[in-house]
Amino acid sequence: MSRERLSAVDVIRTKRDGHRLSDDQIDWVVDAYTRGVVADEQMSALAMAIFLNGMDTAEAARLTQAMIDSGDRLDLKVDRPTVDKHSTGGVGDKITLPLAPLVAACGAAVPQLSGRGLGHTGGTLDKLESIPGWRAQLSTDEITRQLADVGAVVCAATEGLAPADKKLYALRDVTSTVESIPLIASSIMSKKIAEGAEALVLDVKVGSGAFMKNLDDARALAEALVGIGKQHGRKVTALLTDMSVPLGRTIGNSVEVEESVEVLRGGGPQDIIDLTVTLAREMLALAGIDTDPVEVLASGGAYETWCRMISAQGGDPEAALPKAKHVHVVxxxxxxxxxxxDAYGVGVAAWRLGAGRARKEDAVQHAAGVICHAKPGDRVSAGDPLLELRTDTPDAVAAALESLQGAYTIGDPSPEHKLLIDTVR
Incomplete structure (x- = not known):
């Protein structure tokens, strides 16, 4: 069927009845929806049909391409190999902050276009905006120049990048079709491929604090992401990592920046160090760089790159970070x-304290969050601090405490926590 004769009803019916969508059908419906020719209610019906009947790898790859083609691509003219990392999100997941400057200090260029938090999972941009003066919005020229000068940039996506994905994502959010693996995978990969990096490492979280609660779903998502990447000629690896326990000892915005700086200065919690180094090794391998990130981290080179990266975006890496007005100790x-x-319970507590947002337009409290004074396996005595709740709105503490009911137990030690579960190549 020629594209001139296509209609939204035909495309919806094809997927509703469990058939594959043709390349022409996918290209047409994404373009027509972006231009406003296909109505929201029609795209909602198609999203639900995809949710119920799925897509194969070739369909999802074509959907990804159509969303890329709806907007601009970044042309990263840099002399270094380009490699990026994407996490599906978790509680205390601050890994981008130490990882981007570490990989850049090892010789790669890291174009990290990041997002904001929603619900119990934090956003990288929210964390960095707790640094006085730091700005998230950069032009394409500024991104390219910073990559060439510093080697790393963490910023918001430019307006013209995959506009079809932005429009479809908002629709999925209100039609209960967010959890579709092909829709998740094409959404992630359309932005990452349009961003222009030659290689990509995916950190697919699994557990109570993650989007994917069980290993089978997380593995299916990882395989879909890697499959789409290969179809588009990218070097892609996905790591399945545990998100049943918060990462590190801080959950929030400024508190996570502080912990990230500790890691870059040679300290910090072991799980943050381990995951940062593991992801860095994978990124460097895909970029063809034979450098040991452990040595670079120990040398202080990654911290120096961090300072340059923050300064390049108007931030003061030496400035004092916001402190909460109210502290409650559990x-x-x-x-x-x-x-x-439990990662989910702690994440919800941080969100209720003001560290996150319920709607995209909400503001966050940069100083709000949770400090974990103990992690699973630690010995505690009666009266010892377990969790420290920080907020500028004391009235929020009661709701945060409610979300922590049953979120921690003192008793027999649980089996040793395994951070890296599996790798999909």
Whole structure:
């Protein structure tokens, strides 16, 4: 069927009845929806048909291409190999902050176009905006220049990047079709491929604090992402990592920046160091760079790159970060071993304290969040601090405490926490 004779009803019917969409059908419906020819209610019906009947890798790859073609592509004219990382989001997931300058200090160019937090998962841009003067919005020229000068940039996506994805994502959010693996995968990959990096490492989280709660769904998403990347000629690896326990000891915005700087200065929690180094090694391997990130981290080179990266975007890396006006400490009711600490419960608590937002237009409190004084496996005595709740709105503490009911237990030690679960290539 020629594209002139295509209609939204025909495309919807094809997928509703469990058939494959042709390349022409996908190209036409994405273009027509972006231009306003296909109505929201029609695209909603198609999204639900995809949710119910799925897409194969070739369909999802074509959907990705159509969303890329709806807007601009970044042309990254830099002399270094370009490699990026994308995380599906979690609680305390601050890894981009130490990772981007570390990989850049090893010789790659890292164009990290990031987003904001929604619900219990934090946003990289929200965290960085707690640094006085730092700005997220950069022009394409500024992005390219900073990549050439510094080697790393973390900023908001430019307006013209995959506008079809922005429009479809907003629609999925209000039609209960967010959880579709082909729609998630094409959304992620359309932005990442349009961004222009030659290689991509994906951190697919699995567990209570992640979008994907079970391993089978997380593996299916990882395979879909890698499959789309290969169809588009990109070097892509996906790591499945655990998100049943918060990453590090801080959940919030400024508190996560502080912890990231600790890591860049040679300290910080071991799980943050381990995951940062693991992802860095994978990124450098895809970029063809034979440098040990552990040595670069120890040398202070990554911290120096961090300072240059923050300064290049108007921030002051030496400035004091916001501090919360109110602190509430949750203490251990008995002595023993902290057996569990549920990522979702802690993430919701941080969100309710003001660290996150319920709607995209909401503001966040940069100083709000949760400090974990103990992690699973740690011995605690009755009265010891377990969690420190920080907020500028004391009235929010009651709701945060409610979300922590049952989120931690003191008792028999749980099995050793395994951060890296699997790798999909």
């Amino acid at each position: 203490t251990a009711e008995e002595s023993g071993t902290l057996a569990t600490l």
